[in-house]
Amino acid sequence: MRPTWLKTSLTLIMCATLWLPGPASAAQTAKPAGVAAQVKAPKLVVVMVIDGLPSEQVQRYRDQFGPGGLRRLLEQGASFTDAHQAHGITVTAVGHSAVLSGAYPYRHGIIGNNWIASNGQQVYCTEDTRYHYIDEETDTHDGTSPANLRVDTLGDQLRYASGNRSKVVTVSGKDRGAILLAGKTGTAYMYMDKTGDFASSTYYMDKYPAWAGRFRAAKPQDRYYAKSWKPLLDDKAYADDAPYPEATTINTNRFPFTFYSDSGKPAADYYGRLKASPAIDELTLEFAEAAVDGEQLGSNPTGATDLLGISLSGHDYVNHAYGPESRMSHDHLQQIDRKIAQFFAFLDKRVGMDNVLVVLTADHGFANTAEFSRSQHVDALRVDPKALLDKLDGALAERFGGAKLVKTSLLPEVYLDYAAIERRGLARADVENAAARFLLTQPGISEVFTRTQLEQGIAATSRLATLMQRAWNRQLSGDLLVVPTPYTIFSSGTSGASHGTPWQYDTSVPLLIMGKRWIRPGEQGGYTEVVDIAPTLAQILHVRRPAGAEGRVLTEALR
Template structure:
């Protein structure tokens, strides 16, 4: 007896044979051609990243959002409620790299904001001394190019498919936020701490276009001088927020926050203060609007699709300073919501929102401050990195009789001195395991993964291990990856919050996609990852996926 699948196959073959055309004399009247309706790609794709925005904040504060910003995305777009930055070292550079490469850190090569190179030199993710900022001071480790990004992006594929007619422009309060969204062939602009201007580097061009020169000359950043950040909503709206953290001379931790300089006029310290407030995000969106007009984004005369990347950095700075449970974080998100609404109104006038596809996500989530977490009965600690590493080094010296086997470290990564280990005739795995055992016995340490485990792939037997495996690059990463217990952070300070772990609060981020012609509105409860964004956009835009992309197209949200 033939299996059922074979019967089906034979039937299909037979049917196909019956429809083969015969000789011309016996041909049947031609059947009308069936043409599949293909929706034209959007004129403009806007990819927005809110730096340091946990998914839970979007859900917790959603009833307070205005009608045109985040609420519009939630109601008119597809909202993925279980979306993640699915790698273990959840920091800004790594998260931004995932958005448009569709790749994990082991592949795209951006393993942190900073890392230790094989020669022992500390590397900043977007540094490149071959280039400098245009008309701005440039330090050796300033971000000036995407050279360290080892794969291409969706924007690069878009430009390739259009014969470079598509424009890709990105802007951010952080250089890494702009550069890693722009990819290899886009153009990135970033906020300058010393001047408050938005600048680019000689990697992208030799001089600014006229529209950017006009924006810089107008000095919009100076209008905030001597003004204050005050809460947007009534006091009762913030009633459930955590109490204010203790005030200090340098950080009053109280509204209103006044923007000033010690010199009495706009200067570097004033421009840095703007970053820890809604002001930096308002300026970023204003520059984005200037780019839309100046570059005619969404009105490309060739008909090609353009891409605008906008990374809003203020929320990360606010959360670091005060914690995501604070009134400041709560209000900041409300302020950003209204700013996004105004930006959408602008896009509607310039391009028409029916012609625009919007993606909004975050580069990472955030842990609550350790002090607040303890009020919720979490065993949250602040682990002093130097003390931990010094003690580890001493323990290894006592165990193996070799001093300074800890070569260097940028936690959560630790580099061992393999040359010294081999000279002494020791086995690498023995030293790694001894280090791991010691670290696991310390308060606040949950897991330690060794190079031997990671090289053999045995770390990925759990979800946490899988996330750390994805975060580890064989050529660039350390020999030990250390994971703290939940809500514990590496910190020598006594205040502030952080991120960077594989725990849910750091990986869980919003993922909202809105576009009337391409996206089916509604809440999506299924699992999704930020690396799914690039494949999804590639499908909508009919372009090739980025080379390193490992995500999937979110077809459940497509029309």
């Protein structure tokens, strides 16, 4: 539940009407003053998630946006300037799950991109070996279904209310980005790293519809070969390059970035290079356009409202590689803005934007690279997960007589070995507390929450504790949740940036809602959460809220 210090008070407005005897006149049967007719539902709801977009980047670069994309959303829609992914482990799968379920991780069951099962094996958030990609290679841990999502979504409720006449289609550069937006009954398409195609799985269908088959056959991803990503704006529009521009094995660290393959023709390494560039987002939006035409989204012959989910993955890859402070990240957001403007122009022609409701948010924010943060006199570190786990193992062995008591770790989660603890006749709480005390002595560690604390409920102690409580699932999560100090990241590498913490830079995301008939334009400064999106859309669409939804209706933005 949201803590009391975040709850918004509700005002009940009562309208009294006068009863008059005798036959009713036309005036007497008219609607009382102040009672508006029910507004017709949108023909199409478009939910856009820009992966890894901090709210501050939208505000910092907004004067450089073109007129038809993000600026249009900011000026014609409701802009929530204090919106948050309000849970403590801010990663892609968790954030995408919150958008249309309205639920926190402890309820929706997606506690990370990966976690450890009771048998000690690693689980990927959307893996399901009962299904496979259609006409694509499928590895064991590839995302093929929403089986691990324990709740329904707004799209599921929309289809239920319409007798399955509403269509729900999602597309993303990442499998988890598409699958977790699609919910249980939508249809997800995702980018394939090895081929550059958009594929779906046998969970959704046995074969592709004709429009998707045509898109795949056209191979639009190959048109970038030997071309380059160059800055969109004049050189003077960008701040000086960050003093630590980061490089990865995918890209070098200076413009222009040329898309190529070591083989001399489009191949897996070339398709991988497209991911950390504007190309992946352009392809995603083009596939979304093909879906609008192919599925008649927004022109549903039954008159039912359709839902299109779009997750743009490129910004996350760019920020991981170079940091949100980089020129590359700055330019990438400008490129996304122009592509969104083109997509809105397409929707205007096909559906009419007056018939469309648009929501734009992000799954998480981003920390700056540790090197950049240190240049700003911030104590930012890179903490090697394996080295930290080895030290913890050693400290517990010394404390409890040589026993190996740590089973494994996927930081920020640490899993203890219950069998070893039982064999030694130890109390779990004693081991948890000893582990927490040791970890808190290590550089870069701010807080440690134990299973015993989380089972007893710690939400009332602080905002940080509330976020970590929401992030923890009793059946799935580890025995320790480890929070790094601000701007410190868990990483064994020496470059790049990351996210995943409860600190403001990771939780603060944009939340923009635009729809002429339903949304009152203007900036909203009150605290809001991404889990508020699903209840708000349910209100507008007159459908039942998803079962696990805990957000509120954003009434301040409704007409």
